[in-house]
Amino acid sequence: MLGRTTNGGTRVKRRIRVGALLVCLALFFGLIPARAATELPADPALRALGDQRGLSIGTAVGAGSLANPAYAATVRTEFNVVTPENEMKWNSIHPEPTVYNFAGGDAIVAFAQQNGMKVRGHNLAWYSANPSWLITMCNDPTVTRDQAIAVLKDHIDTVVGHYKGKIAQWDVVNEALYDDGTLRAGCGTGQTPWGKMIGSDYIDLAFQFAHAADPAAKLFYNDYNAEALGTKSDAVYNLVAGLKQRGIPIDGVGLQMHFDLGAPSAADVASNMSRLNALGVEVGITEMDVRLFLPAGDAQLAQQRRVFHDMLATCLAAANCHTFVMWGFTDADSWIPSYFPGYGAATPFDSTYNPKPAYFGLRDALGMQTDETKVVEAENMSTKTVGASTLGGWELSANGEVGNYFPFPGGNTTITVVAKGVQGGGAWPTMDLKVDGAVVATFTVASSSWAPYSFTTAAYSVGHNVSVAFTNDYYAPPQDRNLFVDKVSVGSVVEAENTEVKSVGHAVTGGWELDQNGYVEHPAQFWTGGLFNFTVVASGTFANGAWPTLAVRIDQVTVGQVTVSSSGWQTYTVLGVAPPGRHRVSLAFTNDYYSPPQDRNLFIDSFSVAGAPTLTP
Numbered sequence: 099m100l101g102r103t104t105n106g107g108t109r110v111k112r113r114i115r116v117g118a119l120l121v122c123l124a125l126f127f128g129l130i131p132a133r134a135a136t137e138l139p140a141d142p143a144l145r146a147l148g149d150q151r152g153l154s155i156g157t158a159v160g161a162g163s164l165a166n167p168a169y170a171a172t173v174r175t176e177f178n179v180v181t182p183e184n185e186m187k188w189n190s191i192h193p194e195p196t197v198y199n200f201a202g203g204d205a206i207v208a209f210a211q212q213n214g215m216k217v218r219g220h221n222l223a224w225y226s227a228n229p230s231w232l233i234t235m236c237n238d239p240t241v242t243r244d245q246a247i248a249v250l251k252d253h254i255d256t257v258v259g260h261y262k263g264k265i266a267q268w269d270v271v272n273e274a275l276y277d278d279g280t281l282r283a284g285c286g287t288g289q290t291p292w293g294k295m296i297g298s299d300y301i302d303l304a305f306q307f308a309h310a311a312d313p314a315a316k317l318f319y320n321d322y323n324a325e326a327l328g329t330k331s332d333a334v335y336n337l338v339a340g341l342k343q344r345g346i347p348i349d350g351v352g353l354q355m356h357f358d359l360g361a362p363s364a365a366d367v368a369s370n371m372s373r374l375n376a377l378g379v380e381v382g383i384t385e386m387d388v389r390l391f392l393p394a395g396d397a398q399l400a401q402q403r404r405v406f407h408d409m410l411a412t413c414l415a416a417a418n419c420h421t422f423v424m425w426g427f428t429d430a431d432s433w434i435p436s437y438f439p440g441y442g443a444a445t446p447f448d449s450t451y452n453p454k455p456a457y458f459g460l461r462d463a464l465g466m467q468t469d470e471t472k473v474v475e476a477e478n479m480s481t482k483t484v485g486a487s488t489l490g491g492w493e494l495s496a497n498g499e500v501g502n503y504f505p506f507p508g509g510n511t512t513i514t515v516v517a518k519g520v521q522g523g524g525a526w527p528t529m530d531l532k533v534d535g536a537v538v539a540t541f542t543v544a545s546s547s548w549a550p551y552s553f554t555t556a557a558y559s560v561g562h563n564v565s566v567a568f569t570n571d572y573y574a575p576p577q578d579r580n581l582f583v584d585k586v587s588v589g590s591v592v593e594a595e596n597t598e599v600k601s602v603g604h605a606v607t608g609g610w611e612l613d614q615n616g617y618v619e620h621p622a623q624f625w626t627g628g629l630f631n632f633t634v635v636a637s638g639t640f641a642n643g644a645w646p647t648l649a650v651r652i653d654q655v656t657v658g659q660v661t662v663s664s665s666g667w668q669t670y671t672v673l674g675v676a677p678p679g680r681h682r683v684s685l686a687f688t689n690d691y692y693s694p695p696q697d698r699n700l701f702i703d704s705f706s707v708a709g710a711p712t713l714t715p
Contacts, residue, residue: 142461142465143175143176144176144177144457144460144461144464145175145176145177145178147461147464147465148177148178148422148464149178150464151414151464152420153413153414153420153421153422153464154178154179154216154266154382154420154421154422154423155176155177155178155179155422155423155460155464156177156178156179156180156181156215156216156218156421156422156423156424157173157176157177157180157181157423157424157425157426157427158180158181158182158183158220158385158423158424158425158426159173159180159181159182159183159206159209160182160183160184160185160431161182161185161201161202161203161205161206162202163431164205164206164209168451169428169430169431169451170209172427172428172447172451173209173213173427174213174215176427177215177427178214178215178216179210179215179216179217179218179266179421179423180206180209180210180215180216180217180218181217181218181219181220181384181385181423182202182203182206182217182219182220183220183425183426183433184202184227185202185203185205185206186202186203186219186220186221186257187220187221187224187227188224188227188228188229188232188253189227189228189229190202190203190227191203191257192229192253192256192257193229194229194231195231195249198256198257198260200260203261207261207264207265211264216266216267217261217264217265217266218265218266218267218268218269218384218421218423219257219258219261219265219267219268219269219315220268220269220272220320221268221269221270221271221272221320222253222254222257222258222268222269222270222271222272222304222308223250223270223271223272223274223290223292223300223301223304224271224272224273224290225273225274225282225288225289225290225291226273226288228291232249232291233285233291235249235291235295236284236285236291236294236295237285241295243295243296243297246291246292246295246296247296247300247303250292250296250300250303250304250307251303251307254304254307254308254311255307255310255311258307258308258311258312258315259311259312261312262311262312262315263312263314265312265315266315266316267315267316267317267318267349267350267382267421268308268312268315268316268317268318269318269319269320269352269384270304270305270308270317270318270319270348271301271304271305271319271320272320272321273320273321273322274290274293274301274319274321274337275321275324275330275333275334275337276288277323277329277330278329278330279329279330279332279333280333281293281298283298292304301319301337301341301346302341302344302346305317305341305346305347305348306346306347308347309347316349316350316380317347317348317349317350318348318349318350318351318352318380318382318384319334319337319338319341319348319350319351319352320351320352320354320384320385321334321351321352321353321354322354322355322356322385324351324353324370325353325354325355325362325367325370326362326363326366326367326369326370327366327369327370328366331370334351335370335373335374335377338351338374338377338379339377342377342378342379348379349379349380350379350380350381350382350421351374351379351380351381351382352381352382352383352384352385353367353370353371353381353382353383353384354383354384354385354386354425355383355384355385355386355387355409356385356386356387356389356425357386357387357388357389357405358388358389358390358441359388359390359398359401359402359405361388361405361408361409364408364409364411364412367409367412368412368415368416371412371413371416371418371419372416374418375416375417375418379418380418380419380420380421381413381416381418381419382419382420382421382422382423383409383410383413383419383421383422383423384421384423385423385424385425386406386409386422386423386424386425387424387425387426387432387434387444387445388402388405388406388444388456389434389438389441389442389443389444390402390441390442390443390444391440391441392440392441392442392443394442394443398443399443399454399455399456400455402443402454402455402456403454403455403456403458403459404459405456406446406456406459406460406463407459407460407462407463408463409422410422410459410460410463410464411463414463414464424445424446426444426445427445427446427447428445428447428448428449428451429442429443429444429445429447429448429449430448430449430450430451432444432445446460492582492583493580493581493582494566494567494568494580494581494582494583498567498568498581499532499565499566499567499568500565500566500583500586501532501563501564501565501566501586502563502564502565502586511554511555511556511558511588511589512552512553512554512588512589512633513531513533513538513552513553513554513555513564513586513587513588514550514551514552514553514586514587514589515529515531515541515550515551515552515566515583515585515586516548516549516550516551516583516584516585516586517529517541517543517548517549517551517566517581517582517583517584518543518545518546518547518548518549518582518584519543519544519545519546519580519581519582520546520580520581520582521544521546522580525570526542526543526544527542527543527568527570527580527581528540528541528542528543528568528569528570529541529542529543529551529566529567529568529569529581529583530566530567530569531551531553531564531565531566532563532564532565532566532567533555533557533558533562533563533564534562534563535563535565538553538555538557539553540569543581548584564586564588566583566586568581611699611700611701612685612686612687612699612700612701612702618684618685618702632650632658632671632672632673632683633669633670633671634648634650634660634669634670634671634672634685634702634704635667635668635669635670635702635703635704636648636662636667636668636670636700636701636702636703637662637664637665637666637667637668637701637703638662638663638664638665638699638700638701639665639699639700640663640665641699645661645662645663646661646662646687646699646700647659647660647661647662647687647688648660648661648662648670648685648686648687648688648700648702649685649686649687649688650672650683650684650685651683651684651685651686652683656686656688657672658672658673659672659688660672662700667703685702687700
């Protein structure tokens with residue numbers, strides 16, 4: 099990882115090591131707009147959610163930055179693992195052949211121990227951030243292979259030994275491969291001195307030395323551009339497979355994830371994680387950031403949020419991914435602008451430590467939310483004017499309003515409010531649905547039981563404030579007219595022509611024409627379980643005395659079906675129950691397609707999946 103390189107602290111002769119420099123420093127989910135907060139986000143923090151999921155979630159930190167109270171407070175609140183950004187790289191920790199400088203690393207380790215955090219050590223062998231004396235040694239033709247091995251061993255013995263029992267994971271070898279999958283070797287820029295002086299088996303030796311120095315630490319190979327399936331990830335896979343076959347002690351692979359908005363697909367990353375799992379190694383997301391071209395607008399921030407969410411969700415779904423670390427958490431302290439001119443805003447917090455949409459994407463993923471349907475319990479929203487939180491939601495007073503910030507996926511999107519009312523003065527309460535303060539729909543809540551009220555629109559993308567307001571008279575003797583809001587959801591609608599047909603059928607203008615047993619699949623994946631509302635826009639062709647039958651399936655099991663009894667586009671709704679976890683959701687044409695004198699046809703235009711309420715308070 100290319101971070102800022104600074105040599106601070108006191109130098110000491112080897113074997114007279116610096117002691118610890120103690121630093122004493124002063125969903126389902128809830129969402130708020132970017133740049134709206136002026137303090138740390140409300141509970142639950144990422145750290146608490148990570149602890150609940152058994153995930154090490156963290157950030158790279160600098161020892162000097164920890165002297166900033168706001169920086170330190172955010173780190174200890176939001177994260178349970180830290181990685182020294184530069185303090186354990188060769189040019190910082192081993193600046194001269196017989197000099198080791200542990201001051202910066204010791205300060206970070208002390209901070210972590212004081213705050214109950216783990217530490218990832220970074221790193222023991224890399225092509226970059228090497229001291230000048232090591233490059234001079236590489237260029238010296240009189241240096242033998244055995245002499246180079248002795249230097250590498252002494253460094254690993256000394257550094258790993260110094261931190262024995264204090265480092266949970268080590269990035270033992272960092273970025274040993276070029277993007278074409280070949281091994282780096284040489285003394286020049288972008289080349290690995292160890293590959294030239296020792297040969298390719300320096301990797302085996304480094305892992306063996308590290309394991310001997312601290313058998314309890316987990317040992318990782320760490321690299322970039324190897325996150326998804328491709329040439330470089332194939333090379334990493336083969337490298338690790340070879341290490342395992344030779345009995346070399348390797349525990350995991352670090353996938354760095356330095357992305358822009360052209361990030362690889364979550365499916366490809368998941369496939370890569372799965373094949374590494376088959377080798378018997380963990381994977382960790384070790385250095386994630388998502389750089390944006392500046393100035394970053396709302397659309398970019400919403401896309402960035404999606405990338406962070408999807409990568410963390412992919413990690414959580416993988417059997418072998420237990421670590422998620424970002425390379426810095428605040429735009430005030432990011433390496434990106436220095437190395438990618440014109441880019442920045444790559445982290446989940448802005449330069450004043452306010453959470454950005456990406457932060458809430460991470461929190462959504464940790465809260466086991468699907469990003470296809472976003473549900474906010476009303477008691478977790480903020481009241482905008484007057485009202486009181488009650489068991490199960492908000493009781494809104496006169497002109498009371500509750501709302502929150504939702505990312506919109508673009509295209510047709512259904513907003514659903516679950517509400518109930520109390521009749522008073524001869525009328526039921528009136529509820530306005532607003533987007534960014536503008537009324538988009540008005541409903542009369544004419545039921546004393548929880549019921550859904552929905553509005554579908556294609557007018558919005560990226561992030562918007564969605565709120566619900568009680569607009570008619572609250573005071574209506576002989577009893578008050580009350581409005582109660584339980585939850586608000588924003589769910590995406592998928593156009594059928596953009597989904598994948600799994601068996602037979604073909605795309606037509608406006609949707610899919612499904613042949614016999616043809617079906618299309620929705621990308622939504624359920625995390626929480628419970629009752630779900632499937633809304634389908636479909637049309638059919640009557641033949642042989644019958645209309646086509648449409649089935650909604652979860653994991654290929656039919657959970658509900660309707661008869662599509664119109665040749666024009668109509669909306670059909672099916673309720674179905676899904677257990678917790680990931681599931682495939684599809685629409686299928688189930689009755690006979692071939693029925694002379696004409697075919698019985700089924701056309702699908704779009705379908706959406708949204709959390710449906712249980713119709714009891």
